[in-house]
């Protein structure tokens with residue numbers, strides 16, 4: 220994997236860059252749609268390509284439990300199995316074990332947990348996580364870390380961060396496949412001293428990219444931005460920076476301005492399935508009765524396939540009738556909306572008007588500016 224910064228923004232820490240993997244070029248800053256179980260829910264690969272998605276996420280935890288990483292390896296790896304021609308980043312399972320699996324035990328060696336699917340008992344260690352990600356064959360893989368719950372005591376966070384660093388060391392030692400780039404993950408909760416210690420210890424291990432983990436876990440957004448203000452500058456300028464689990468429109472702008480290059484979030488696809496879509500003028504709950512006879516597009520300012528061909532009334536009907544097409548149309552539009560924002564952000568960095576774009580977007584979307 221190669222990363223190039225093409226342009227530094229003058230008035231912010233934003234950067235316009237390019238990541239080169241075996242599966243193509245990725246313009247940054249980039250939003251990565253989440254395809255947890257080898258599918259970005261309701262979207263076919265050709266639709267993701269139409270939308271301009273260049274990299275998607277897969278999850279070690281889910282794919283290990285079902286259908287199994289060995290099966291996917293026999294299929295020729297995750298790209299082949301799901302017939303996705305772009306790039307893939309797999310998360311290490313750390314976060315998912317803590318949030319989905321019924322956690323049984325965290326030890327230095329690794330984590331024992333019950334599967335959320337059938338209750339069977341499993342054990343994942345840094346080494347096993349790397350082996351699973353090697354079998355899946357993603358272009359970018361993540362260290363096995365503990366995503367610390369919020370809120371947590373200083374003591375708990377300190378011990379956890381130190382173990383996450385030892386786990387990162389074990390991941391680096393165990394990772395042999397150079398065609399897969401291994402990223403380190405910085406933790407530390409909301410404690411500045413622990414974030415700085417984690418950033419130093421993880422960057423000292425020298426990875427191909429760095430993620431900021433343990434944010435967007437329920438803390439106030441302003442707290443998250445503060446952590447980024449003092450953590451991101453400690454990460455090498457010539458490596459990609461990835462803010463995990465973050466992706467509401469405002470957080471994308473705030474993260475880019477603070478020097479983040481990569482984002483992932485289930486939000487756009489999840490709220491789509493619940494009938495909420497993004498528009499330039501804010502969120503719109505299209506399954507709401509008030510749209511029963513609204514024959515205008517989801518977002519009159521949107522140029523996506525859905526907004527050019529279908530009305531709010533029709534999509535509302537589909538959702539209320541439980542028609543799967545409804546989920547597909549809201550998902551397609553929300554992904555277009557976020558991918559389009561990232562395209563506008565990339566252009567704004569190139570033209571040095573990122574802050575003006577943010578101002579205009581926030582005002583129209585209805586975000587009260589801080």
Ligand SMILES: CC(C)(C)OC(=O)NCc1c[nH]c2nc(N)[nH]c(=O)c12
Pocket residue numbers: 310311312313314315361362364365366367404431432433434435436437463464465
């Ligand atoms: C609650 C949501 C998912 C919104 O955010 C987070 O949990 N944010 C943190 C996060 C997301 N994905 C991760 N993967 C790993 N390995 N470690 C992490 O800390 C995280």
Ligand SMILES: [Zn+2]
Pocket residue numbers: 517518521522523524525526527552555
């Ligand atoms: Zn649209």
